[in-house]
Amino acid sequence: MMKIIVCLKQVPESQSVRLDPVTHNLQREGVKSIINPFDLYALEEGLRVREEHGGEVIVLSMGPPQAASALREALTYGADRAILLSDRAFAGADTWATAYTLAAAVRRLDGADLIFCGKQAIDGDTAQVGPELAAFLDIPHVAWARKLIFADTGLLQVERLLDHGYDLVEVQLPALITVVKEINTPRLPSFKAKLRAKSAQIPVWTAADLGLAAERVGFEGSFTRVVKVFPPPARGQRELLDGTPEEMAAALWARLRQWRGQ
Amino acid sequence: MTIRIAVDNCTGCGQCLAVCPFDALTLEDDKVVVNDACTLCGACVEVCEFEALSMPPEEAGQQPVPRPADGIWIFAEQRRGRLAPVALELLGEGRRLAEQLRVAVAAVLLGHNVQGLAEELIAGGADKVYVVDHPNLAEFLEEPYAAALTALSRRYGPEIILAGATYVGRAFIPRVAALLDTGLTADCTAFAIDPANHLLLQTRPAFGGNIMATILTPRSYPQMATVRPRVMKPWVAEHERQGEIIPVQLAELDQPWRCRFVQTISEITETVPLGEAEVIVAGGRGLQDAKNFRLLAELAELLGGAVGATRAAVDAGWISYQHQIGQTGKTVAAKLYIACGISGAAQHLVGMQSSDLIVAINRDPQAPIFQIADIGLVGDVFEILPALIQQIKANR
Numbered sequence: 001m002m003k004i005i006v007c008l009k010q011v012p013e014s015q016s017v018r019l020d021p022v023t024h025n026l027q028r029e030g031v032k033s034i035i036n037p038f039d040l041y042a043l044e045e046g047l048r049v050r051e052e053h054g055g056e057v058i059v060l061s062m063g064p065p066q067a068a069s070a071l072r073e074a075l076t077y078g079a080d081r082a083i084l085l086s087d088r089a090f091a092g093a094d095t096w097a098t099a100y101t102l103a104a105a106v107r108r109l110d111g112a113d114l115i116f117c118g119k120q121a122i123d124g125d126t127a128q129v130g131p132e133l134a135a136f137l138d139i140p141h142v143a144w145a146r147k148l149i150f151a152d153t154g155l156l157q158v159e160r161l162l163d164h165g166y167d168l169v170e171v172q173l174p175a176l177i178t179v180v181k182e183i184n185t186p187r188l189p190s191f192k193a194k195l196r197a198k199s200a201q202i203p204v205w206t207a208a209d210l211g212l213a214a215e216r217v218g219f220e221g222s223f224t225r226v227v228k229v230f231p232p233p234a235r236g237q238r239e240l241l242d243g244t245p246e247e248m249a250a251a252l253w254a255r256l257r258q259w260r261g262q
Numbered sequence: 263m264t265i266r267i268a269v270d271n272c273t274g275c276g277q278c279l280a281v282c283p284f285d286a287l288t289l290e291d292d293k294v295v296v297n298d299a300c301t302l303c304g305a306c307v308e309v310c311e312f313e314a315l316s317m318p319p320e321e322a323g324q325q326p327v328p329r330p331a332d333g334i335w336i337f338a339e340q341r342r343g344r345l346a347p348v349a350l351e352l353l354g355e356g357r358r359l360a361e362q363l364r365v366a367v368a369a370v371l372l373g374h375n376v377q378g379l380a381e382e383l384i385a386g387g388a389d390k391v392y393v394v395d396h397p398n399l400a401e402f403l404e405e406p407y408a409a410a411l412t413a414l415s416r417r418y419g420p421e422i423i424l425a426g427a428t429y430v431g432r433a434f435i436p437r438v439a440a441l442l443d444t445g446l447t448a449d450c451t452a453f454a455i456d457p458a459n460h461l462l463l464q465t466r467p468a469f470g471g472n473i474m475a476t477i478l479t480p481r482s483y484p485q486m487a488t489v490r491p492r493v494m495k496p497w498v499a500e501h502e503r504q505g506e507i508i509p510v511q512l513a514e515l516d517q518p519w520r521c522r523f524v525q526t527i528s529e530i531t532e533t534v535p536l537g538e539a540e541v542i543v544a545g546g547r548g549l550q551d552a553k554n555f556r557l558l559a560e561l562a563e564l565l566g567g568a569v570g571a572t573r574a575a576v577d578a579g580w581i582s583y584q585h586q587i588g589q590t591g592k593t594v595a596a597k598l599y600i601a602c603g604i605s606g607a608a609q610h611l612v613g614m615q616s617s618d619l620i621v622a623i624n625r626d627p628q629a630p631i632f633q634i635a636d637i638g639l640v641g642d643v644f645e646i647l648p649a650l651i652q653q654i655k656a657n658r
Contacts, residue, residue: 012285012469064297064298064299088298090298091263091264091297091298091299091300092263092264092298092299092300092301092302094445095436095446095448096439096440096443096444096445096446099440100440123468123469124448124468125448125449125467125468125589126436126448126449127432127436127448128432128436128439128446128448129436130436131404131433131434131435131436131437131440132436132437132439132440133440134404134437135408135436135437135440135441136440139520140404140405140519140520140521141404141405141437142404142521143404143429143432143433143434144429144433157524159527161429162402162429162430162433163341163346163428163429163430164341164526164529165526165527165528165529166526166527166528167401167402167523167524167525167526167527168523168524168525168526168527169403169521169522169523169524170521170522170524171520171521171522172520172521175520175521218263219263219264219300219301219302220263222445223443223444223445223446223479223481223482224445224446224447224477224478224479225302225477225478225479225480226301226302226303226475226476226477227303227304227463227476227477227478228303228304228305228475228476229283229303229305229468229473229474229475229476230473230474230476231472231473231474232467232471232472232473232474232615233474238632238633238635238636238637238638239636239637239638240632240637240638240639240640241637241638241639242640245641245642245645245646245649246649248639248641248646248649249646249649249650249652249653250649250653252621252637252639252646252650252653253650253653253654253657255637256598256621257657259598259619
């Protein structure tokens with residue numbers, strides 16, 4: 001039997017968020033909230049481990065009250081239960097404060113055999129919360145997993161991506177694993193689970209429930225501060241070539257030769 | 263904590279709503295209201311013309327933390343006795359920052375039988391090299407690597423730790439930051455020093471590269487950041503440079519670890535050294551077919567370059583993943599980048615926008631790639647490329 005916790009983040013669909021380079025206004029046409037796509041692979045892996053070994057899959061998220069909808073969606077894929085960590089005091093958390101809060105929730109759940117996280121979230125792209133969570137729980141972690149093999153020895157073998165290729169490592173449970181998308185193909189929500197998800201109760205845990213002091217969570221507990229946001233630097237004056245394809249090609253080659261000569 | 267609102271000053275103009283990157287502001291009864299998504303980035307304060315918004319006063323009674331004495335550290339990533347190129351890039355950036363801070367730059371070398379690399383790091387800009395040589399560090403594993411860097415940091419007290427935003431760096435550096443109770447900024451592309459307080463200004467892309475954010479770690483040390491490879495410029499190696507090599511024994515490493523390296527399953531053999539190519543000819547969805555990548559290969563060969571691709575082209579099976587450039591592929595900084603039939607999704611742009619000269623060939627004049635291209639050619643890639651190849655062959 002495996003007790004599995006999957007951490008999820010609700011994120012805006014990232015492509016649609018951008019700053020107007022002139023007005024600095026945020027353009028968010030049609031931005032909707034989704035489950036961080038990489039977390040779906042973490043959820044799927046959790047479900048597969050449960051199917052193979054028995055046990056339960058708990059989905060955990062920290063966010064504003066509306067993040068409950070991401071957890072409810074996770075239930076439609078087949079997670080057993082969901083817990084939302086939500087409190088005004090959690091707002092503005094950086095990765096340190098987020099992981100610190102998640103760790104308290106995992107402890108309140110009496111830990112888990114396996115914790116899965118997606119490799120990173122598409123809004124922040126930091127890939128930091130998973131490893132930080134493992135550090136706070138004092139359990140080992142393996143990042144960038146693409147395949148899990150449960151050995152007879154009780155150890156978990158993990159094939160994982162590094163800069164030079166793939167390594168096979170072995171880790172004792174409990175452990176935290178961050179997964180890359182090569183690890184599986186997420187299933188579709190099932191009709192039965194959808195029905196169940198609709199009426200499922202999603203408990204909301206606050207800082208007080210977790211026994212956390214306000215100065216260790218959210219903005220106050222964060223060690224980093226965003227001091228400025230701005231659009232990416234615009235590049236130099238662009239030049240458009242025109243004419244027939246042959247003329248454009250000739251003009252381009254002339255420009256490239258000139259540039260090479262610099 | 264959120265931004266402060268002086269309700270009486272608010273005219274309900276809505277300017278602040280438009281600039282908030284975090285969707286933290288709304289209007290209720292024509293007055294601005296802030297919700298928990300506020301990160302105190304200050305974007306709204308700058309734009310408000312009516313002084314209705316202000317930053318909260320800094321937490322009272324907070325003593326400034328004294329600056330630690332051991333200066334700037336860079337993690338000298340290596341594998342089996344070969345330095346990762348990013349280690350030298352970090353040294354170059356470390357030297358530039360050290361001049362402003364008037365501190366030393368140290369390289370931290372973790373591994374087994376790696377002492378030989380210390381000279382290379384000194385030539386590359388390190389004033390000293392901490393060497394932790396231990397069999398348990400022979401292959402990369404998150405826990406022992408994090409334990410070693412954490413123990414070193416506690417013993418010597420650096421002000422700043424920089425590491426490459428490689429798979430290795432991003433796998434274990436967060437664990438170190440958590441253990442040291444300090445902030446960490448991922449995947450930075452620029453640094454500066456705030457002259458007022460000597461703090462490190464850490465700039466990174468967010469939202470898939472659509473927004474840049476500058477981040478501070480104002481109340482804890484070390485200030486930690488991972489740095490995107492191929493963005494910082496290495497120091498020009500000076501082989502006569504003198505430095506101190508400091509071997510360090512860490513008793514922490516002798517324990518049995520909860521994870522173990524078994525074996526390397528496969529090495530990525532870079533037939534296309536995309537990362538080092540000075541010229542890259544890349545193709546996207548507009549190439550329509552695998553066979554059309556031959557045109558790109560021909561052009562790349564004439565220019566002495568390599569072939570890259572967008573995720574769309576890789577996902578379509580036209581070319582292998584090794585060629586993929588972008589958020590989920592490689593980051594490159596070529597001298598010349600020719601984008602063929604690439605629309606320019608943000609996820610692709612983050613992987614190539616630090617190239618020196620960007621040429622875009624695309625049929626759609628509205629394609630976002632033209633926004634960042636230095637030279638744009640609106641037209642049919644299947645007409646322009648053969649013409650260009652012919653030009654080059656005729657005029658070499």
